[in-house]
Amino acid sequence: MAPGLPTAMDRPHFIGIGGAGMSGIAKILAQRGAKVAGSDAKDSATAEALRALGVTVHIGHAAAHLADDASCVVVSSAIREDNPELLRAAELGIPVVHRSDALAALMDGLRPIAVAGTHGKTTTTSMLAVALTALDREPSYAIGGDLDAPGSNALHGAGEIFVAEADESDRSFHKYAPEVAIILNVELDHHANYASMEEIHASFETFVGRIVPGGTLVISADHEGARELTRRLDGSVRTVTYGESADADVKVLSVVPQGLKSEVTVELDGAPLTFTVSVPGRHYAHNAVAALAAGVALGVPAAELAPALAAYTGVKRRLQLKGEAAGVQVIDSYAHHPTEMTADLEAMRSAAGDARILVVFQPHLFSRTRELGKEMGHALALADASLVLDIYPAREDPIPGVTSELIIEAARAAGADVTAVHDAAEVPAAVAGMAGAGDLVLTMGAGDVTDLGPRILDRLSN
Structure with missing residues (x-):
């Protein structure tokens, strides 16, 4: 053993x-x-x-x-x-044994960085894991998605750092005792487990209380839910804020799009630092800044960590290019919350230029659709056209009256071009009939919509 x-x-x-x-x-x-x-x-x-x-x-x-x-x-x-x-x-x-207890036991005796927040956990955890590996720090890590191959979501490394995604959905992140905790954002989600923002904030406060003595909280200075959480803390934990806000400790000075990459400049310890993020969009640039701040809090020199972050080129299902056929690129997005959907669509819009963006969206969970269906519809208005599938139930039973139609009605009210598709087998032909050379197609959602990418590419090829 x-x-x-x-x-x-x-x-x-x-x-x-x-x-x-x-x-x-x-x-x-x-x-x-x-x-x-x-x-x-x-x-x-x-x-x-x-x-x-x-x-x-x-x-x-x-x-x-x-x-x-x-x-x-x-x-x-x-x-x-x-x-x-x-x-x-x-x-x-x-x-x-609950999964969170097992993970907590694996982190025992190491120097854990726990990455929490309503959105961006997988990306930020992955950025840290890849960058620390590039620096030969040999971290252990546990991520909620695969980096570049099946099974690449975790590794037992020989180093002292353990980077873990900390899931708030069922309050399981209360089990961890990190040396550094990241909170990217705080929003109401997971409606089956949280009834209000008050419950969400209380849960995140408990998570912050688990940081070990002498540890550090890295938290967004821009996101209102995160700022409110910071105001509620008693000051007993060293806190480092990051973002574009004037009062941020690690201030984001600029995010300059460069095709499917971004050049990010931050002010850290009073001096500017510029580095490349190899995925598009302001949302992902901020994830990288959070990763930088966390690594520095653990003692990794910023001058080493910043350029190493460029080694991260994406994780499966996070704006992952699945392929190209007939001049159409098919990209997979895990986004299933309105904030995530908006961030990914804005990132693609900034990178796509004049290209049309077509979305195949599969809502995830009946409870989330009931609470946020209107906002999902508004997010789809950022696309040029969308196909909306039936709700992926995952662990939930149906809720009477809750269907994808809630999203479709809201999207149309916002001026979006949206079509309902009840049989996923019809999607490849529907996309082939819509898409032309130069267009971008996003399969979007946390369910099995990801399986449609290869089928769409096959239909486009033929």
Whole structure:
């Protein structure tokens, strides 16, 4: 058993092992020497990447998949109580560990940077992981998305830094004790778990309270929700603000678009510092500045970290180019909240010039659509035309009266060209009928809309 492997997790079984967060923890445990097993609803490239590490991955959920000698069962908040493997664990008396507790245990004894916020966590975590790796710091990391290949969402590194995405959706980020915490923004989301902004702010306050003595909070000076959170803090934690606001500690002086990149200049410790961000848009430039401030807070020299951030060229599903056919580029976006949708569409608009932007949007969750459907529709008005699919339910049951029509009506009221498509199989032909050479097509959403990119490219080719 490798050093640093918690004894209770030397033979873990993961229910839903193919998920972004779960697969990352499973990968790190396997790299530390654990005998890892798990199950997932369907086979995937992520499952294959885990098998390559010696992990046993079962397809489908069945009580028989859980070995009698498993040391624990790891679950996420998405696992239902009637899951047969979870019921079998109760029969056998095997401890059940939440994903966040498992991740917290992996960070123990290291120097954690926990990246939180309603939007931008995966990108910012990835930027830090890539930049620190480029500087030979050999970080460990756990990210909510793949960098460049299936299974690249996590790594057990030999260095002392551990960079982790900290999920607020189910309050699981309360389990971590970071040396440096990043809060990118604070907005109302995850409506099944939070009823108000007051609850959101209280939850983030608890997260800030988990920063270790002598640690640092890096937080946006521009985002109103983040500024309100800063005002509510008691001053016991060292706080570094970043952004374009005049009172920011790390002040963003300029973000200059350069095609699909940006040149960013900040004022840090009274001196200007210019570096390149290899993805387009102001939103991503600010993520890079947050990463820079966090790394500096942990002792990494800014003069080294800033140029290393250019090594980050994107993460899967974050404005990821899927390919080009018939002069049309197809790009995949994970954006599913109105703020994310707006940021990605504005980034593409700044990079696209006169090109038309066509969106295939799949709403994610009934509760989010009920609360934010109008704002999603307004965001789609930034595109030249959009196709809107039915709602991807994920872990939720349908809510009466909540459909994609809420988004479509709001989009049309905002002057958008929007068409409803109820069968995803019709999308490739519909896009081929709309798109012309020079156009950009964005598949957008957190569900399986990402699978449509290759099909659209195939149809365009033919």
